[in-house]
Amino acid sequence: MIIKFQLFLLPFFCVLFLKAQPNKQFTPGEIWNDNNGKHINAHGGGILYYNGTYYWYGEHKIAGKIGNSAQVGVSCYSSKDLYYWKDESIALKVDEDPASDITKGCTLERPKVIYNAKTKKFVMWFHLELKGKGYYAARSGVAVSDKPEGPFTFQKSFRPNAGYWPVNVQPCHKKTVSPDVKDSYCGGKGCLPAPVDSVNLVGRDFKGGQMARDMNLFVDDDGTAYHIYSSEENSTLHISKLTDDYLSYSGQYFRAFVGRYMEGATLFKRNGKYYIIASDCTGWAPNAARSAVADQIFGNWTELGNPAIGTDSETTFRSQSTYVLQVQGKKDSYIFMGDRWTPDNPIDGRYIWLPITFENDAPKLYWKDAWSLKSDERKREREE
Secondary structure (H helix, E strand, O other): OHHHHHHHHHHHHHHHHHHHOOOOOEOOOOOOEOOOOOEOOOEEEEEEEEOOEEEEEEEEOOOOHHHHOOOOEEEEEEEOOOOOOEEEEEEEEOEOOOOOOOEOOOEEEEEEEEEEOOOOEEEEEEEEEOOOOOOOOOEEEEEEEOOOOOOOEEEEEEOOOOOOOOOOOOHHHHOOOOOOOOOOOOOOOOOOOOOHHHOOHHHHOOOOOOOOOOEEEEEOOOOOEEEEEEEOOOOEEEEEEEOOOOOOEEEEEEEEOOOOOEEEEEEEEEOOEEEEEEEEOOOOOOOOOEEEEEOOOOOOOEEEEOOEEOOOHHHOOOOEEEEEEEOOOOOOOEEEEEEEOOOOOHHHOEEEEEEEEEEOOEEEEEOOOOEOHHHHHHHHHHHO
């Protein structure tokens, strides 16, 4: 009798168990909880895949407007399947020392981590603005760790490629810079005359290093690492080759999209071609994304237009690009990662993850309320 009663209850408990398990799907723009039941706090982030595990790094935000300055540091989460994430705590903490470049209250944005197989080190880069200096510093910060989850140790901050000309330098850049070309922060269209080279910001910043704000990292098939960032008062993207240890600049860099004012640039590779998805410069307000393709990482780059399709495409579904992830073990599977910023309460920022489809070799984004890697894979198989 007892056995029959237990068998009777078994389906009931199975249903309860299945209902308690979250579905293996992405729901863009919704609250995304970690293993502790808390909304994932990794904004402006990027992902490292290492030894069968994904690591998600991002800005740890707090409530209120002050949350857009670095009060805690860089978060790290780990996952085996990209759906369920474990909080690995703070990978890089801000410093309590007021003399430190990364002192509490600085601006520390868009952290990305790559692994160096030669040195066996995990290397983090981020955009850094010194505390109380607004957006004038325009520096790159570097930290290292022996483990993917950290802790990372801050190494240095500096401006890129001091004393080096870009590989596509123009004669105008080497002319004497007019004394009225002063340091200034301007973040969007119209803040500089056209063409921007009439101001010669490259020549202005030659000795001290070029400006570096919104940024990303990319490791090519041969292990060469590149840093892509908004430079020249945000008017132009620079793509810089890093040294073999990934800790510094090699002195080789390329100016791309001169005068186009791009932020949030992502860089990835598919079928031997290089792709960029980026945004316009409109502050916290979302805008229409841009995309581009090149046969070589140092150009020439051809723009492909806004990859977003459909309702809200002119705001990239109310988000801004932060990273493009190539999914391991999945054929031709790429995920667009975007942030839906909430500057009045940064901790509530949401994540927009969408599958990238390719039409005539151009990346496209279609809105999905919910999707999974399996459903996306089945869709691509049908298209093939």
